Amino acid sequence: MEALTFYGMEDLRYEQREKPVLQKEDEVIIEVKYAGICGSDLSRYKKIGPLTPGNIFGHECSGVVTETGRKVTNVQAGDRVAVCPQLPCGKCEACQSGYFAACPDLLVIGAKKPGCFASFTKMPAENVLILPDHVSFEEAALIEPSSVVLHGLFQTRMQPGKTVAVFGCGNIGLLACQWAKLFGADKVVAIDIDADKLQLAQELGADEIIQPDKSVSTYAQLMQLTNDAGVDLAMEAAGSVQTSEEVFAAPKKGGEVLFLGIPYSDIMLKRFYFERIVRQELTVRGAWNAVSAPFPGREFTTTLQFLREGKLKTKPMISHYLPLQEGPDIFHKITSGKEKAMKVLFEVGK
Template identity: 40%
Template structure:
């Protein structure tokens, strides 16, 4: 086995499935045969826009598969192990890494954006970036461990304690994963906001107490009635849109916790009156970045796999469609179609 298929991004909107060389292994690296890999929202500006770090590049950082080969000195996994992949490769030497803040490493690399990723039949990764899977966990479910850990990391970052009313802005994959986590962690009531009724219906199925469509005129009246006019004690912004980022300031209760998980792609401008809400309400505003803690890769990953094995997390209903690797451009045609994608698009290379 010297060659493999890979979906190679050559330029904006130019993905070609090609035969490329199977990468060689360095010490403490492993070769994983990819069984399932997701298309992340962060991949969209790399393919549809100009956000790729370089060309050519094989994207893909949400993945699972089977260990095919191991390099010299590998001891954590063996050939044939089923694993989920961890994409971040921190330096482990800088001040932030030494403090366990791996996502803040300034010298990191990242599988699927800085180096070739999992939109291929095989992917190389350090042995410590492979997490063994229980046989009860499917490869498709295991490809959700990375985005699930992103949602959980945000809650751990804000020290979420449950018991209150939570607003989740955005009913995409991260929003619906955050919904499942806050319910598991004891939220009293959860309201999911989106502009797509299909997403809101899925949010209801996954446990949302209320769902509100932001395109409807009565939305503000509804959330004020739900919260008794007080607003929400926790607001999780997962869409990264200017509208929902600004809305989070309105939804926050006095002394609330507001967390930005979504990544904006445009400049934002706040009116003085809206920005003043943070001062008046004295809410705590923070961001959340990636999904890591000490010991690497972190309790976010371990906790996700534990509850997934217990059947407490529903990833299967988040999958919109699956495609063989050869049909990756058909998947992206759907992203170019308004309303064409309702959930996770997943590639099945193996």
């Protein structure tokens, strides 16, 4: 089968690999239809390198079940499915209590186990969700990043009438803008340096946009849009050093900060931003992965529900449809700044 294998930093290869085979009675084999590039994939490719050199990369996908183990009852061959790629150990104290995000051995496929940038992938049956008839494979390939956003929002005090600022309008930020509105936010302010991303954020529900300007600070622009009040919830979705600092200035007194992005450099807080945490009595939260109990969690089932009802829009976020063989080239182009992209989907087997 065709596959994208990850050997080292900036060393992604298109190869032929053996098709996975069932080894456990609770496993399923999935023929991958669409697989998406995650922002974390780009960071690992450019900045970190693989956990297991030579492993099949990728963790966001949808497809069709082709084989099932003897004890599998929740899906059958021929079912159209989405995949929860998180793999908690299931044995530690955190897993036993249903707090899977705290599992010390939590991984996703594509890290130590083969991922989904391939013709076929193998998963535990409990990680597979059947798609409603009119939810497309393309939409389903974005269920996992949507669940990442929901995992964070479910931890906040978000409710109708609140105001929200989203720092960074990549895929996670765009989904954050949408979910904030679906949660009933009165005003969502999207912040990004890219005008195209801001335009898409508006199309997907953002009420106001801020494009940082050297002459006027993001903080000053946000205060102007909120009548000097700030917002109830500020979400950091860019994973940048700058926004990881600036996000602390956005909330009003008693407000919240939610970190969804991961910067790969040290964060040094200026006194102004640190004092906002103290003087505004902010609640600061981090959100890790996308799973909860009962596994895989309400993050995935809620995303499926809103896709089925047509309320969550993921197709407008897709900028590229590519065959797997173009994988090494598109990773290089995006991480080197030679090509702009939102969500890249690999059309596997086409």
